Amino acid sequence: MAQIEYPTPLLQLIAQLKRLPGIGARSAERIGVWLLQRGPEFMDPFAATVQKAGSEVAECSVCGFFRTKDLCLICEGAGREDSLLCVVEQPADILPLERSGGYKGHYHTLRGRISPLDNVGPEDLRIGELSKRVRGGIFSEVILALSADVEGEATANYLTEILRDAGGPSLRVTRLARGIPVGGGLESADELTLCRALEGRSLMQ
Protein backbone atom coordinates (compact mmCIF):
# COMPACT_ATOMS: atom_id res chain seq x y z
CA MET A 1 0.00 0.00 0.00
CA ALA A 2 1.44 3.34 -1.02
CA GLN A 3 2.16 5.97 1.61
CA ILE A 4 -0.69 8.50 1.52
CA GLU A 5 0.46 12.07 0.95
CA TYR A 6 -1.13 15.33 -0.13
CA PRO A 7 -1.51 15.69 -3.92
CA THR A 8 1.66 16.96 -5.61
CA PRO A 9 0.41 20.52 -6.37
CA LEU A 10 -0.41 20.96 -2.67
CA LEU A 11 3.00 19.59 -1.64
CA GLN A 12 4.65 22.04 -4.04
CA LEU A 13 2.60 24.89 -2.56
CA ILE A 14 3.61 23.89 0.98
CA ALA A 15 7.28 23.72 -0.09
CA GLN A 16 7.07 27.27 -1.51
CA LEU A 17 5.34 28.62 1.61
CA LYS A 18 8.03 27.05 3.81
CA ARG A 19 10.63 29.28 2.12
CA LEU A 20 8.93 32.47 3.34
CA PRO A 21 10.53 34.15 6.38
CA GLY A 22 9.05 33.10 9.72
CA ILE A 23 7.03 30.26 8.17
CA GLY A 24 8.01 26.82 9.47
CA ALA A 25 6.92 23.40 8.24
CA ARG A 26 3.74 23.37 10.36
CA SER A 27 2.64 26.89 9.41
CA ALA A 28 3.31 26.16 5.74
CA GLU A 29 1.10 23.05 5.87
CA ARG A 30 -1.60 24.95 7.74
CA ILE A 31 -1.59 27.87 5.28
CA GLY A 32 -1.49 25.52 2.27
CA VAL A 33 -4.48 23.51 3.48
CA TRP A 34 -6.33 26.71 4.43
CA LEU A 35 -5.78 28.13 0.93
CA LEU A 36 -6.97 24.90 -0.70
CA GLN A 37 -10.13 24.91 1.39
CA ARG A 38 -10.88 28.42 0.13
CA GLY A 39 -10.42 27.20 -3.45
CA PRO A 40 -9.58 28.95 -6.73
CA GLU A 41 -11.90 31.90 -5.96
CA PHE A 42 -9.41 32.95 -3.29
CA MET A 43 -6.19 31.49 -4.69
CA ASP A 44 -6.34 32.97 -8.20
CA PRO A 45 -6.59 36.61 -7.00
CA PHE A 46 -3.90 35.86 -4.41
CA ALA A 47 -1.55 34.52 -7.10
CA ALA A 48 -2.34 37.49 -9.34
CA THR A 49 -1.50 39.93 -6.52
CA VAL A 50 1.87 38.26 -5.95
CA GLN A 51 2.68 38.27 -9.65
CA LYS A 52 1.56 41.90 -10.10
CA ALA A 53 3.62 43.17 -7.15
CA GLY A 54 6.65 41.32 -8.52
CA SER A 55 6.32 42.80 -11.98
CA GLU A 56 5.31 46.37 -11.06
CA VAL A 57 7.40 47.20 -8.01
CA ALA A 58 11.12 47.85 -8.43
CA GLU A 59 13.98 49.34 -6.43
CA CYS A 60 14.55 53.09 -6.64
CA SER A 61 18.06 53.48 -8.08
CA VAL A 62 18.71 56.53 -5.88
CA CYS A 63 17.48 55.70 -2.37
CA GLY A 64 16.80 51.95 -2.64
CA PHE A 65 13.15 52.20 -1.49
CA PHE A 66 10.37 50.54 -3.48
CA ARG A 67 8.95 52.40 -6.43
CA THR A 68 6.49 51.79 -9.24
CA LYS A 69 7.48 54.72 -11.50
CA ASP A 70 10.94 55.87 -12.52
CA LEU A 71 11.51 57.84 -9.35
CA CYS A 72 10.12 56.95 -5.97
CA LEU A 73 7.68 58.88 -3.81
CA ILE A 74 10.47 59.96 -1.50
CA CYS A 75 13.07 61.04 -4.05
CA GLU A 76 10.55 62.94 -6.18
CA GLY A 77 8.72 64.37 -3.15
CA ALA A 78 8.72 68.14 -2.92
CA GLY A 79 8.99 69.80 0.48
CA ARG A 80 11.58 67.45 1.98
CA GLU A 81 14.65 68.73 3.77
CA ASP A 82 17.23 68.29 1.05
CA SER A 83 20.25 68.68 3.33
CA LEU A 84 19.45 65.60 5.46
CA LEU A 85 20.19 61.99 4.55
CA CYS A 86 19.20 59.02 6.70
CA VAL A 87 20.94 55.68 6.10
CA VAL A 88 18.88 52.53 6.88
CA GLU A 89 19.54 48.82 6.41
CA GLN A 90 16.30 47.79 4.73
CA PRO A 91 13.52 49.53 2.78
CA ALA A 92 11.11 48.37 5.50
CA ASP A 93 13.00 50.57 8.00
CA ILE A 94 11.91 53.74 6.17
CA LEU A 95 8.18 53.65 6.96
CA PRO A 96 8.55 53.54 10.77
CA LEU A 97 10.81 56.62 10.53
CA GLU A 98 8.27 58.37 8.26
CA ARG A 99 5.40 57.49 10.60
CA SER A 100 7.31 58.88 13.59
CA GLY A 101 6.95 62.31 12.02
CA GLY A 102 10.39 63.23 13.37
CA TYR A 103 12.25 63.17 10.07
CA LYS A 104 11.53 64.90 6.74
CA GLY A 105 14.79 64.40 4.87
CA HIS A 106 15.97 61.88 2.29
CA TYR A 107 16.89 58.21 2.71
CA HIS A 108 19.51 55.76 1.57
CA THR A 109 18.92 52.01 1.90
CA LEU A 110 22.01 49.82 2.27
CA ARG A 111 20.05 46.59 1.57
CA GLY A 112 21.74 44.85 4.47
CA ARG A 113 24.63 45.39 6.86
CA ILE A 114 28.18 44.16 7.16
CA SER A 115 28.02 40.65 8.60
CA PRO A 116 31.09 38.44 8.04
CA LEU A 117 29.28 35.39 9.46
CA ASP A 118 26.65 35.65 6.70
CA ASN A 119 29.30 36.46 4.06
CA VAL A 120 28.02 40.02 3.66
CA GLY A 121 30.89 42.47 3.09
CA PRO A 122 30.85 46.20 2.23
CA GLU A 123 30.91 45.36 -1.50
CA ASP A 124 27.52 43.62 -1.17
CA LEU A 125 25.83 46.77 0.11
CA ARG A 126 24.81 50.03 -1.58
CA ILE A 127 27.81 51.84 -0.09
CA GLY A 128 29.32 53.01 -3.41
CA GLU A 129 26.01 54.71 -4.24
CA LEU A 130 25.97 56.33 -0.78
CA SER A 131 29.47 57.67 -1.20
CA LYS A 132 28.57 59.09 -4.61
CA ARG A 133 25.43 60.82 -3.26
CA VAL A 134 27.40 62.40 -0.41
CA ARG A 135 30.18 63.56 -2.75
CA GLY A 136 27.47 65.56 -4.56
CA GLY A 137 27.76 68.02 -1.66
CA ILE A 138 24.01 68.51 -1.07
CA PHE A 139 23.86 66.95 2.37
CA SER A 140 24.98 68.69 5.55
CA GLU A 141 24.18 65.74 7.84
CA VAL A 142 24.02 61.96 7.44
CA ILE A 143 22.07 60.13 10.17
CA LEU A 144 22.98 56.45 10.58
CA ALA A 145 19.75 54.67 11.59
CA LEU A 146 21.15 51.14 11.79
CA SER A 147 20.39 48.26 14.15
CA ALA A 148 21.64 48.70 17.72
CA ASP A 149 23.56 45.41 17.69
CA VAL A 150 27.16 44.36 17.00
CA GLU A 151 26.77 44.17 13.24
CA GLY A 152 24.86 47.46 13.08
CA GLU A 153 27.60 49.15 15.14
CA ALA A 154 30.35 47.70 12.95
CA THR A 155 28.55 48.90 9.82
CA ALA A 156 28.08 52.36 11.37
CA ASN A 157 31.79 52.61 12.20
CA TYR A 158 32.77 51.54 8.70
CA LEU A 159 30.35 54.02 7.10
CA THR A 160 31.61 56.87 9.29
CA GLU A 161 35.10 56.51 7.75
CA ILE A 162 33.71 56.38 4.22
CA LEU A 163 31.39 59.35 4.81
CA ARG A 164 34.08 61.55 6.36
CA ASP A 165 36.21 60.84 3.33
CA ALA A 166 33.40 61.55 0.87
CA GLY A 167 31.78 64.52 2.62
CA GLY A 168 34.76 66.38 4.01
CA PRO A 169 35.02 68.07 7.43
CA SER A 170 31.77 70.03 7.09
CA LEU A 171 29.58 66.89 6.99
CA ARG A 172 27.97 65.90 10.29
CA VAL A 173 27.71 62.10 10.72
CA THR A 174 25.29 61.20 13.52
CA ARG A 175 23.45 58.15 14.77
CA LEU A 176 20.17 57.49 16.62
CA ALA A 177 20.16 57.81 20.42
CA ARG A 178 20.39 54.69 22.60
CA GLY A 179 18.16 54.64 25.67
CA ILE A 180 15.03 53.42 27.39
CA PRO A 181 12.18 52.86 24.90
CA VAL A 182 9.27 55.24 25.53
CA GLY A 183 6.72 53.41 27.69
CA GLY A 184 9.32 50.89 28.84
CA GLY A 185 10.09 50.47 32.52
CA LEU A 186 13.61 50.29 33.95
CA GLU A 187 13.06 46.68 35.06
CA SER A 188 12.73 45.53 31.43
CA ALA A 189 15.82 47.35 30.14
CA ASP A 190 19.06 45.37 29.89
CA GLU A 191 22.32 46.58 31.45
CA LEU A 192 23.87 47.82 28.22
CA THR A 193 20.79 49.87 27.36
CA LEU A 194 20.82 51.40 30.86
CA CYS A 195 24.52 52.18 30.46
CA ARG A 196 23.87 53.97 27.14
CA ALA A 197 20.84 55.76 28.60
CA LEU A 198 23.02 57.09 31.45
CA GLU A 199 25.75 58.23 29.07
CA GLY A 200 23.20 60.07 26.94
CA ARG A 201 21.29 61.64 29.85
CA SER A 202 19.90 65.16 29.29
CA LEU A 203 19.06 68.12 31.53
CA MET A 204 15.46 68.47 32.62
CA GLN A 205 13.86 71.43 30.91
Add this chain to the structure above:
Amino acid sequence: MAQIEYPTPLLQLIAQLKRLPGIGARSAERIGVWLLQRGPEFMDPFAATVQKAGSEVAECSVCGFFRTKDLCLICEGAGREDSLLCVVEQPADILPLERSGGYKGHYHTLRGRISPLDNVGPEDLRIGELSKRVRGGIFSEVILALSADVEGEATANYLTEILRDAGGPSLRVTRLARGIPVGGGLESADELTLCRALEGRSLMQ
Protein backbone atom coordinates in the same frame (compact mmCIF):
# COMPACT_ATOMS: atom_id res chain seq x y z
CA MET B 1 3.94 66.66 1.78
CA ALA B 2 2.15 63.40 1.09
CA GLN B 3 2.42 60.56 3.58
CA ILE B 4 4.97 58.09 2.25
CA GLU B 5 3.66 54.57 1.88
CA TYR B 6 4.68 51.42 0.06
CA PRO B 7 3.63 51.33 -3.63
CA THR B 8 0.04 50.15 -4.09
CA PRO B 9 0.86 46.67 -5.51
CA LEU B 10 2.99 45.96 -2.43
CA LEU B 11 0.23 47.22 -0.10
CA GLN B 12 -2.23 44.91 -1.88
CA LEU B 13 0.17 42.00 -1.48
CA ILE B 14 0.57 42.73 2.25
CA ALA B 15 -3.23 42.92 2.62
CA GLN B 16 -3.61 39.50 0.98
CA LEU B 17 -0.87 37.95 3.12
CA LYS B 18 -2.53 39.32 6.27
CA ARG B 19 -5.60 37.18 5.52
CA LEU B 20 -3.59 33.94 5.80
CA PRO B 21 -4.00 32.03 9.09
CA GLY B 22 -1.37 32.85 11.71
CA ILE B 23 -0.02 35.82 9.72
CA GLY B 24 -0.40 39.15 11.52
CA ALA B 25 0.20 42.66 10.22
CA ARG B 26 3.92 42.57 11.01
CA SER B 27 4.55 39.15 9.47
CA ALA B 28 2.59 40.13 6.37
CA GLU B 29 4.73 43.24 5.89
CA ARG B 30 7.91 41.25 6.50
CA ILE B 31 6.94 38.53 4.01
CA GLY B 32 5.75 41.07 1.42
CA VAL B 33 9.00 43.04 1.57
CA TRP B 34 11.02 39.80 1.55
CA LEU B 35 9.20 38.63 -1.59
CA LEU B 36 9.75 41.98 -3.32
CA GLN B 37 13.46 41.88 -2.56
CA ARG B 38 13.65 38.47 -4.25
CA GLY B 39 11.90 39.94 -7.30
CA PRO B 40 9.90 38.42 -10.14
CA GLU B 41 12.30 35.46 -10.51
CA PHE B 42 10.95 34.18 -7.19
CA MET B 43 7.46 35.69 -7.19
CA ASP B 44 6.30 34.47 -10.59
CA PRO B 45 6.92 30.76 -9.83
CA PHE B 46 5.40 31.29 -6.37
CA ALA B 47 2.24 32.78 -7.89
CA ALA B 48 2.09 29.97 -10.47
CA THR B 49 2.33 27.34 -7.72
CA VAL B 50 -0.57 28.91 -5.81
CA GLN B 51 -2.69 29.15 -8.94
CA LYS B 52 -1.87 25.58 -10.02
CA ALA B 53 -2.70 24.08 -6.63
CA GLY B 54 -6.00 25.98 -6.63
CA SER B 55 -7.00 24.76 -10.06
CA GLU B 56 -5.77 21.14 -9.83
CA VAL B 57 -6.58 20.07 -6.29
CA ALA B 58 -10.19 19.41 -5.34
CA GLU B 59 -12.14 17.74 -2.56
CA CYS B 60 -12.81 13.99 -2.84
CA SER B 61 -16.59 13.66 -2.91
CA VAL B 62 -16.42 10.43 -0.88
CA CYS B 63 -13.98 11.02 1.99
CA GLY B 64 -13.40 14.78 1.78
CA PHE B 65 -9.60 14.51 1.49
CA PHE B 66 -7.72 16.38 -1.24
CA ARG B 67 -7.51 14.74 -4.65
CA THR B 68 -6.23 15.60 -8.12
CA LYS B 69 -8.03 12.86 -10.06
CA ASP B 70 -11.65 11.74 -9.83
CA LEU B 71 -11.03 9.53 -6.83
CA CYS B 72 -8.49 10.20 -4.13
CA LEU B 73 -5.44 8.14 -3.17
CA ILE B 74 -7.21 6.83 -0.09
CA CYS B 75 -10.58 5.91 -1.60
CA GLU B 76 -9.02 4.21 -4.62
CA GLY B 77 -6.22 2.60 -2.60
CA ALA B 78 -6.16 -1.19 -2.71
CA GLY B 79 -5.20 -3.10 0.42
CA ARG B 80 -7.05 -0.94 2.92
CA GLU B 81 -9.28 -2.42 5.63
CA ASP B 82 -12.66 -1.82 4.06
CA SER B 83 -14.66 -2.41 7.24
CA LEU B 84 -13.09 0.49 9.18
CA LEU B 85 -14.07 4.15 8.89
CA CYS B 86 -12.32 6.95 10.76
CA VAL B 87 -14.11 10.33 11.11
CA VAL B 88 -11.88 13.42 11.33
CA GLU B 89 -12.59 17.14 11.44
CA GLN B 90 -10.16 18.37 8.78
CA PRO B 91 -8.32 16.85 5.82
CA ALA B 92 -5.06 17.83 7.55
CA ASP B 93 -5.95 15.40 10.38
CA ILE B 94 -5.64 12.41 8.03
CA LEU B 95 -1.88 12.50 7.42
CA PRO B 96 -0.84 12.30 11.10
CA LEU B 97 -3.07 9.21 11.47
CA GLU B 98 -1.56 7.69 8.30
CA ARG B 99 1.98 8.43 9.50
CA SER B 100 1.25 6.78 12.87
CA GLY B 101 0.97 3.46 10.99
CA GLY B 102 -1.75 2.38 13.43
CA TYR B 103 -4.67 2.67 11.03
CA LYS B 104 -5.25 1.23 7.56
CA GLY B 105 -8.97 1.82 7.03
CA HIS B 106 -10.95 4.53 5.27
CA TYR B 107 -11.60 8.15 6.29
CA HIS B 108 -14.43 10.62 6.39
CA THR B 109 -13.71 14.34 6.77
CA LEU B 110 -16.42 16.45 8.41
CA ARG B 111 -14.79 19.74 7.31
CA GLY B 112 -15.33 21.21 10.74
CA ARG B 113 -17.14 20.43 13.97
CA ILE B 114 -20.32 21.59 15.66
CA SER B 115 -19.60 24.97 17.21
CA PRO B 116 -22.63 27.17 17.98
CA LEU B 117 -20.38 30.11 18.88
CA ASP B 118 -18.95 30.11 15.35
CA ASN B 119 -22.37 29.49 13.79
CA VAL B 120 -21.38 25.99 12.66
CA GLY B 121 -24.27 23.54 12.99
CA PRO B 122 -24.63 19.91 11.88
CA GLU B 123 -26.02 21.03 8.51
CA ASP B 124 -22.71 22.81 7.73
CA LEU B 125 -20.71 19.58 8.04
CA ARG B 126 -20.43 16.49 5.84
CA ILE B 127 -22.71 14.49 8.16
CA GLY B 128 -25.34 13.58 5.54
CA GLU B 129 -22.58 12.01 3.43
CA LEU B 130 -21.30 10.13 6.49
CA SER B 131 -24.74 8.76 7.27
CA LYS B 132 -25.14 7.63 3.66
CA ARG B 133 -21.76 5.84 3.64
CA VAL B 134 -22.58 4.02 6.88
CA ARG B 135 -26.05 3.00 5.62
CA GLY B 136 -24.20 1.19 2.80
CA GLY B 137 -23.46 -1.50 5.42
CA ILE B 138 -19.77 -1.97 4.52
CA PHE B 139 -18.34 -0.67 7.80
CA SER B 140 -18.27 -2.68 11.02
CA GLU B 141 -16.64 0.11 13.08
CA VAL B 142 -16.58 3.89 12.96
CA ILE B 143 -13.75 5.55 14.92
CA LEU B 144 -14.40 9.16 15.93
CA ALA B 145 -10.99 10.90 15.85
CA LEU B 146 -12.18 14.38 16.83
CA SER B 147 -10.58 17.08 18.99
CA ALA B 148 -10.47 16.32 22.72
CA ASP B 149 -12.22 19.57 23.67
CA VAL B 150 -15.79 20.64 24.41
CA GLU B 151 -16.80 21.12 20.78
CA GLY B 152 -15.14 17.87 19.68
CA GLU B 153 -16.96 15.99 22.45
CA ALA B 154 -20.30 17.55 21.52
CA THR B 155 -19.77 16.65 17.87
CA ALA B 156 -18.82 13.08 18.86
CA ASN B 157 -21.99 12.71 20.95
CA TYR B 158 -24.15 14.04 18.15
CA LEU B 159 -22.50 11.74 15.58
CA THR B 160 -22.92 8.69 17.83
CA GLU B 161 -26.72 9.13 17.70
CA ILE B 162 -26.70 9.56 13.93
CA LEU B 163 -24.35 6.59 13.40
CA ARG B 164 -26.34 4.21 15.64
CA ASP B 165 -29.42 5.14 13.65
CA ALA B 166 -27.69 4.68 10.27
CA GLY B 167 -25.59 1.61 11.08
CA GLY B 168 -27.87 -0.40 13.31
CA PRO B 169 -26.93 -2.39 16.45
CA SER B 170 -24.05 -4.26 14.76
CA LEU B 171 -22.00 -1.07 14.15
CA ARG B 172 -19.29 -0.32 16.71
CA VAL B 173 -18.86 3.42 17.32
CA THR B 174 -15.56 4.14 19.11
CA ARG B 175 -13.36 7.11 19.85
CA LEU B 176 -9.63 7.67 20.43
CA ALA B 177 -8.28 7.03 23.93
CA ARG B 178 -7.67 9.95 26.29
CA GLY B 179 -4.51 9.77 28.38
CA ILE B 180 -0.94 10.87 28.96
CA PRO B 181 0.86 11.69 25.68
CA VAL B 182 3.76 9.32 25.00
CA GLY B 183 6.93 10.97 26.27
CA GLY B 184 4.93 13.30 28.52
CA GLY B 185 5.54 13.39 32.26
CA LEU B 186 2.75 13.40 34.83
CA GLU B 187 3.73 16.86 35.99
CA SER B 188 2.80 18.36 32.61
CA ALA B 189 -0.59 16.64 32.34
CA ASP B 190 -3.66 18.61 33.42
CA GLU B 191 -6.19 17.24 35.91
CA LEU B 192 -8.81 16.27 33.35
CA THR B 193 -6.27 14.34 31.27
CA LEU B 194 -5.11 12.49 34.39
CA CYS B 195 -8.74 11.72 35.26
CA ARG B 196 -9.34 10.26 31.80
CA ALA B 197 -6.02 8.36 31.94
CA LEU B 198 -7.10 6.77 35.24
CA GLU B 199 -10.53 5.84 33.87
CA GLY B 200 -8.91 4.22 30.82
CA ARG B 201 -6.15 2.40 32.73
CA SER B 202 -5.18 -1.03 31.40
CA LEU B 203 -3.71 -4.20 32.93
CA MET B 204 0.06 -4.63 32.63
CA GLN B 205 0.85 -7.41 30.16
